[in-house]
Amino acid sequence: MKLLYFLTCVVLVIFSNSVTYSQRISIGIYDGVNYSDIHRQDIGGKWSPKPGPVVGFNFGYSFNKSIGVETGIGFSSVYYEHKTYSYPYYPSPLYSSMLPVYLQSSNGTMNFSFVRIPFLFKVSVPSTLSFNMRAGIFYSSSQNYSLNTPYYYPGFPENPKKSDFGYMFSSGISYPLSDKYKASFDVSYLTGRNKFLENYNYRHGSSEFTLGVTYTGFHKDAEINSKDELDFSNNKVSVIVRGGINYSWNKASAEVGKYYGYTGLMAGFSVNFPFGQGAYFQTGFSFDRKGYSIKDSSSSFYRLILDKNQIYYVDTRIQIDYAIIPALLNFPLGNSQHLFFSTGPWLGFKLNSRTVGTAYNEYHSETSYLLRETIVYDDLERLIKGYDLGWIFGIHLSIPVIRNHNIEMALQYSSSFRDVFDTSGFVKNQNPYDPVLSIRNRTISLVLGYKIPLADRKE
Amino acid sequence: MKRAVFWISIIFIVFSCDRFPDPDVKLLRNFSFGFMNNQGDRFFAGEWVGDSIVFRAINNSTPMKDSIRVLFEVIKGGGEITVSSSYTNKEGFTYTGWKLGSDAFKQVLRANTYDLEGNYLNSSDLIAYGFRTDQWDTLPNPFEYNITGMAADTVNKITLIICGGRLYRQGERYYIWNEVTGPFLSSLRTIFIDRNQDFYVCSWNGDLFKSTDHGESWKVCTKPYSQLNFYLNVSVTSDNYIWVSTHNLPTKYSKDSGQSWTELGSEISSHGIGDIFRLKDGSLVLHGADCCSLFRSFDEGLTWTQIETIHHTYNVFVDDKDEIFIIVHPLTIYKSTDYGASFKYIYATSPEWGSSYDHIFKKTDNFYYIKAPGWGILKSTDLVHFEEYWINFNLRELYIDHNGVLLATYWTWQPPYERKVYYRKNSE
Numbered sequence: 001m002k003l004l005y006f007l008t009c010v011v012l013v014i015f016s017n018s019v020t021y022s023q024r025i026s027i028g029i030y031d032g033v034n035y036s037d038i039h040r041q042d043i044g045g046k047w048s049p050k051p052g053p054v055v056g057f058n059f060g061y062s063f064n065k066s067i068g069v070e071t072g073i074g075f076s077s078v079y080y081e082h083k084t085y086s087y088p089y090y091p092s093p094l095y096s097s098m099l100p101v102y103l104q105s106s107n108g109t110m111n112f113s114f115v116r117i118p119f120l121f122k123v124s125v126p127s128t129l130s131f132n133m134r135a136g137i138f139y140s141s142s143q144n145y146s147l148n149t150p151y152y153y154p155g156f157p158e159n160p161k162k163s164d165f166g167y168m169f170s171s172g173i174s175y176p177l178s179d180k181y182k183a184s185f186d187v188s189y190l191t192g193r194n195k196f197l198e199n200y201n202y203r204h205g206s207s208e209f210t211l212g213v214t215y216t217g218f219h220k221d222a223e224i225n226s227k228d229e230l231d232f233s234n235n236k237v238s239v240i241v242r243g244g245i246n247y248s249w250n251k252a253s254a255e256v257g258k259y260y261g262y263t264g265l266m267a268g269f270s271v272n273f274p275f276g277q278g279a280y281f282q283t284g285f286s287f288d289r290k291g292y293s294i295k296d297s298s299s300s301f302y303r304l305i306l307d308k309n310q311i312y313y314v315d316t317r318i319q320i321d322y323a324i325i326p327a328l329l330n331f332p333l334g335n336s337q338h339l340f341f342s343t344g345p346w347l348g349f350k351l352n353s354r355t356v357g358t359a360y361n362e363y364h365s366e367t368s369y370l371l372r373e374t375i376v377y378d379d380l381e382r383l384i385k386g387y388d389l390g391w392i393f394g395i396h397l398s399i400p401v402i403r404n405h406n407i408e409m410a411l412q413y414s415s416s417f418r419d420v421f422d423t424s425g426f427v428k429n430q431n432p433y434d435p436v437l438s439i440r441n442r443t444i445s446l447v448l449g450y451k452i453p454l455a456d457r458k459e
Numbered sequence: 460m461k462r463a464v465f466w467i468s469i470i471f472i473v474f475s476c477d478r479f480p481d482p483d484v485k486l487l488r489n490f491s492f493g494f495m496n497n498q499g500d501r502f503f504a505g506e507w508v509g510d511s512i513v514f515r516a517i518n519n520s521t522p523m524k525d526s527i528r529v530l531f532e533v534i535k536g537g538g539e540i541t542v543s544s545s546y547t548n549k550e551g552f553t554y555t556g557w558k559l560g561s562d563a564f565k566q567v568l569r570a571n572t573y574d575l576e577g578n579y580l581n582s583s584d585l586i587a588y589g590f591r592t593d594q595w596d597t598l599p600n601p602f603e604y605n606i607t608g609m610a611a612d613t614v615n616k617i618t619l620i621i622c623g624g625r626l627y628r629q630g631e632r633y634y635i636w637n638e639v640t641g642p643f644l645s646s647l648r649t650i651f652i653d654r655n656q657d658f659y660v661c662s663w664n665g666d667l668f669k670s671t672d673h674g675e676s677w678k679v680c681t682k683p684y685s686q687l688n689f690y691l692n693v694s695v696t697s698d699n700y701i702w703v704s705t706h707n708l709p710t711k712y713s714k715d716s717g718q719s720w721t722e723l724g725s726e727i728s729s730h731g732i733g734d735i736f737r738l739k740d741g742s743l744v745l746h747g748a749d750c751c752s753l754f755r756s757f758d759e760g761l762t763w764t765q766i767e768t769i770h771h772t773y774n775v776f777v778d779d780k781d782e783i784f785i786i787v788h789p790l791t792i793y794k795s796t797d798y799g800a801s802f803k804y805i806y807a808t809s810p811e812w813g814s815s816y817d818h819i820f821k822k823t824d825n826f827y828y829i830k831a832p833g834w835g836i837l838k839s840t841d842l843v844h845f846e847e848y849w850i851n852f853n854l855r856e857l858y859i860d861h862n863g864v865l866l867a868t869y870w871t872w873q874p875p876y877e878r879k880v881y882y883r884k885n886s887e
Contacts, residue, residue: 364580364582370490377479378482
């Protein structure tokens with residue numbers, strides 16, 4: 001989730017920008033650090049983000065100053081470390097085991113070295129400090145590995161799969177060092193799609209922070225003509241960097257227990273395509289943290305189950321990180337060109353999900369009284385569906401401030417059509433105490449945006 | 460504007476520094492509680508339990524700073540307490556007094572603990588048993604559940620039992636048993652007493668020991684089967700003859716308190732001894748340890764004549780009038796008043812399960828008690844009229860001490876391995 005905050009910082013500091021020219025072909029070298037982020041673990045505990053090196057080359061081709069593709073070859077070492085502590089965890093408390101498994105404190109590590117070839121679609125906002133976003137796929141091949149796993153993985157050791165395929169999202173800035181060289185800083189999010197161990201659902205993942213240098217001075221013919229540009233003038237396509245606060249809660253299928261809302265952050269950008277009479281189509285990309293919280297008695301840390309065998313007072317937050325792609329139609333309200341009503345669907349890809357917080361358990365026996373505080377950190381990725389789908393309604397206000405600087409303020413309500421929990425892998429309703437609620441995302445977002453003043457750029 | 464963005468960026472950076480803590484479990488409060496008095500102590504109903512009841516709370520995390528409030532209440536038995544609400548002292552102790560009631564045999568005193576904010580912490584129970592008169596008092600899992608023999612000296616008011624291979628003497632109260640230790644007193648199996656009030660104990664190895672001083676000291680008798688290390692079936696008749704048998708060896712008797720042994724006739728060697736009685740005419744009536752082996756001898760056991768019955772007999776008893784009672788499977792009593800020439804049906808029960816039926820007639824001064832394993836106990840004054848004294852399908856063994864207190868046992872080797880001892884002291 002650091003990625004979310006960092007991207008927000010990045011996109012917020014780029015508006016002291018001015019235009020620069022692009023070349024069609026570019027080649028670059030980058031170096032940096034990755035933080036491991038394993039996905040779809042089966043049991044509780046915490047996979048700590050561990051730093052590892054990353055280095056590579058990239059090759060870019062731009063169709064115009066804003067759109068291009070990029071590939072390259074990268075080398076990275078990803079270090080996973082699992083920290084487990086002795087507290088009761090329900091392996092799949094949704095529907096299967098009724099009794100907790102008491103995990104002992106144990107650390108395990110898994111290390112991998114990869115060669116990676118990405119293929120990315122790239123969108124740039126041209127200015128002196130250029131803002132770039134990329135999304136695409138990658139293929140990776142494991143060159144080396146070591147497994148030092150905790151004792152409770154009975155299936156180990158086994159041979160990890162050598163190749164992987166996954167998604168990659170990247171965002172960053174670049175600054176011209178000279179006519180032919182640019183320095184860049186990028187943040188990338190990678191998530192593998194293949195299980196790399198046969199008996200477990202783990203999938204590779206990491207976040208990367210890289211510094212690079214790109215050479216663009218191949219030949220003059222490669223310079224992009226102005227006719228190839230998208231029209232970013234104020235009355236046409238525009239890009240808005242956005243950040244805000246989400247207040248999320250779950251819409252349960254029945255009123256059971258004390259579920260509460262959760263406040264998370266969001267950051268991203270949107271691209272507006274006008275289509276007349278002040279209306280426009282809006283899409284884009286953002287990182288959103290949704291979820292809900294629990295403050296009630298439960299035997300599960302992430303949904304209310306009044307299992308009398310083991311009852312905690314649970315005070316936890318369930319956090320689900322999504323990469324959101326909206327598709328909104330915006331209509332001006334009345335004759336105003338500043339106030340808009342927006343509506344449309346959204347599609348969200350799950351990035352991470354976890355339960356964090358505290359849980360208290362009182363143990364009364366004939367000879368003792370114990371009060372325990374459990375610091376909860378459990379990855380929930382296996383239990384949360386990979387994507388979510390819903391609808392957005394919102395009102396947004398565009399306020400011109402100084403000259404062509406525009407501040408955008410939006411209040412949005414988004415609903416979801418799907419249960420966030422993935423029950424497909426479990427035998428339903430084995431736990432007689434589980435009310436089997438269908439839980440759906442509901443979010444109110446207060447968004448602050450900044451419309452990049454492309455009119456300032458030098459033509 | 461740039462300043463605003465700068466500050467927004469700073470805020471986001473601060474947020475991004477947030478780290479999720481590692482999972483962990485912390486013990487915030489940790490108390491131990493308990494009564495200092497022994498659990499399950501035995502008293503007579505209506506007695507005070509010791510000098511006082513001592514309860515203690517211990518803070519396992521830090522030394523006790525605050526008192527613990529303790530509320531005492533009698534949960535079961537109907538007794539009374541002297542202090543119902545108190546606070547622990549600096550060492551965590553608090554006290555009350557408890558006088559047992561008579562509403563129940565198992566009596567429970569509960570201590571409910573609270574912190575000074577009134578939060579409930581735990582409940583601890585102290586169990587005491589209050590023995591009553593004219594009622595069956597059931598002890599769960601007491602040590603004497605595996606009693607294998609009892610001998611009562613009604614003249615000197617002494618009762619000894621063999622339990623778990625060890626010898627115990629009854630204390631001042633009928634439910635108190637004190638172990639008797641000595642050189643030979645281990646791995647014992649059974650005990651009996653003759654008309655001279657001499658006790659004999661027999662070991663699992665076939666050794667026999669005798670005590671002429673009420674169990675204080677023991678002497679070794681001549682081993683009936685010198686080469687044998689196996690247990691014996693032992694009976695003693697009214698003439699103080701000791702009769703022993705074992706597997707596949709000749710049955711023997713001793714008329715000199717175990718000093719020498721004489722083999723009996725071979726007719727009964729394969730049957731062994733279940734019970735044996737001396738009749739007034741000097742003859743002997745014996746039933747073997749197996750089915751249908753009822754014999755009579757007129758020559759001190761040198762030769763035996765089998766008494767034919769139409770039934771499958773398992774045991775025999777002869778009363779003071781030389782009336783012969785036989786036990787027929789499953790547990791039906793027949794009587795003969797003509798030395799076994801004919802038998803007449805007397806009484807029948809229907810046990811839940813089968814068992815061996817040796818020594819099933821128990822006689823006190825006034826009554827006969829007939830144990831019926833798997834059914835219960837019959838009582839009779841004249842062996843003509845029978846009373847269904849206690850129906851208890853769990854009953855296995857019945858013993859009677861020198862005071863006439865009944866002690867019945869039940870155990871099973873099947874889960875959940877229930878083990879019980881029933882005491883009953885009758886007022887008459």
